[in-house]
Amino acid sequence: MSTNVFEIIVAGGGPSGCAAAIVLKQAGLNVCLINKEYNMPYKAGESIPGATMRLLKRLGIDTITDLLDDTEYKRCSANVSSWGSDDWVYSSGMLNPEGAGFHVDRVMFDKALLMKAKALGIPVYSAIIDDVVLNNVSGVIFKVSLREGEIQEVSANWLIDATGRKAVIGKKLGYKRTKVDNQMAVVNWVSVPKQDNDSSTRIKSVQEGWWYTSLLPGGKRVISFQGLSDDIGTLYKNPELLLQKFNSEAILPYKLTTKSLLHSNAVEAGVSKPESVIYNGVLCVGDAALSFDPLSSQGIFFALYSGIKAAESVIGCLDTPLQKDSILNHYQQLIDRVFMENQKSRKYFYSTEMRYFNKPYWKARRVF
Incomplete structure (x- = not known):
């Protein structure tokens, strides 16, 4: 069996994986994407906060129309909520200097990012990950077996896990994941x-x-x-x-x-995370690093953010090997900080709903 060798393998072709691969390719690195094709016409996770445009610009996408056509997105005008009382509270997107954001066709959004990666010349394997083998006898080397008609194999010294809540890479390597709640x-x-x-x-x-x-x-x-x-x-x-x-x-x-x-x-729809987002040359991004409560509407933003930051961390490690530990620890700290801030926000917002204090769902919201 022939093996295609890369510097970095990105497992997962969603927003976090595409963001990581694009940044790595922009830096001139030899990277590939492994993407299990999504064949359903609908996918959850359609909210894009206005601040997301800063991250898309880092990927060379200046406006939403550079990525999607007019039939694939709608502008979000406001957030309207009835929470903690029967009254509706209106918060205009005009109050946010970066805008209220967009509601997108999520399937088309993901496809557009993948097309951006392909346009940069990033090899994309439309395959299922069959096995992951770590051989760190002479440096960290990953061999990933793929099922795409016939078994193929790719290898690299770095592996980015962008496989979502399923965290395929982490599971195959035996790393533990914690569920913070079961929503x-x-x-x-x-x-x-x-x-x-x-x-x-x-x-x-x-x-x-x-x-x-x-x-x-x-x-x-x-x-x-x-x-x-x-x-x-x-x-x-x-x-x-x-x-x-x-x-x-x-x-x-x-x-x-x-x-x-x-x-x-x-x-x-609960929060979950691995014990660590870095281990033996693996960096977790997106939902594989931290899955969000949908109340935050931060899924796509965090996917892009973590993908970019993980890629920049790998680039830093390759440019300055002596600072590798410090760089990776910094990435871990970034994700930990996001988790802590997210938990703080969740605790606050759920605590503002007091009408159903003793109901099972709301009791469970007070545990985290």
Whole structure:
């Protein structure tokens, strides 16, 4: 079996993996991407904060239109919430100097970033990772076996794990991951009437959890409910009940029916992280480094941020080998700081909902 040799392997072709690969390629390094193709028409994680544009510019993407066409994104005008009371609170995006951000077709967003990586000449293996072998007898060397029709093998001295919450690389190498909480979400995509032009992000807290909705390109809207696993399972299996509960909260000025339902999915929505984001030449990025509570709407921002910072860390280690430990420790500290700030924010926002203090979901929010 022939082995293709690179300086760095990036496992995972989502935003964090593409960001890392692009920065490494910009530095003139020999990098490849391993990407398991995503064949579903819908994907959760559509919110892009305005500050994300700073990160995209680091990748050579100056405006959102350099990445997506007009049919693939919508501007977010405001955040509107009914949290801690029945009143709706409106926060205009105009108050944010970097803007309220965008709601994107997440599948097209990911594809556009991958196309950007390919356009730079980064080899992309559309394959499943079959095995990962670490041989550090003479320096750290990873051999990654791929299944893409026939078994292939790639090797490198550095490996970036951008495989999402599943953390494929970490699992195959036997590294532990901690779940901070067990929140789940049921996510539904629906078609909406033409008169629906509400471009805000809306959230509403209820006894069993909280609702989220935003308008997407193409006459669609995403609706998600975050709660405990038993409740999520019930709603996922019964979309009519889900829409009945959603309609009863008057989050939108019209009622939805199951005829409008396009796709449904149940996903993990809790915070989780590995014991360390650096180990033996592996750097974790994106959800593999730290998965967020969707309340933060920071998933894509953190994916790009961590991908860029991990790539810059590898570049620093290659440029100044004697400072390797210091550079990697700094990356670990960056991610730890993000985690601590995120936990602080979560604790604050969940604590402001006192109406359901003794309900199981809200009790669980006070544990972290």
